Amino acid sequence: MNFDDAIKSHSNWKMKLGTYIRNPDRSLKAVEVARDDVCPLGCWIHGDGRSFATLPEYAVLKAAHDRFHKAAAEIVRKADAGETVSSDISLSATSPYAKTSMEVVQAIMAMKRKAA
DSSP states (O other), X not given: OOHHHHHHXXXXXXXXXXXXXXXXXXXXXXXXXXXXXXXXXXXXXXXXXXXXXXXXXXXXXXXXXXXXXXXXXXXXXXXXXTOOOOHHHHTSTTSHHHHHHHHHHHHXXXXXXXXX
């Protein structure tokens, strides 16, 4: 996976969650969403991406990606519990989910610059 594909993969997952909270059909499981090693980006981070482990940005990415999945799992749990979870609150720029999402993208971009 190249860095641009990593960002795209992350963005696609964010859209998937946005769709889910509008219709929580139980197709997502909070326990699985909380895992940071299952999505394509997580598989790369825990697999081939380890070749960048000497970069400080790799550690930032790995930690932010883990926090991102935990925040996303919390949104899924709330939606599944029938709580009102609107995308403008849960996915807003100030939410833990949005903050960690931005950290993930920034870390990928920083790694891309270092690797160039």
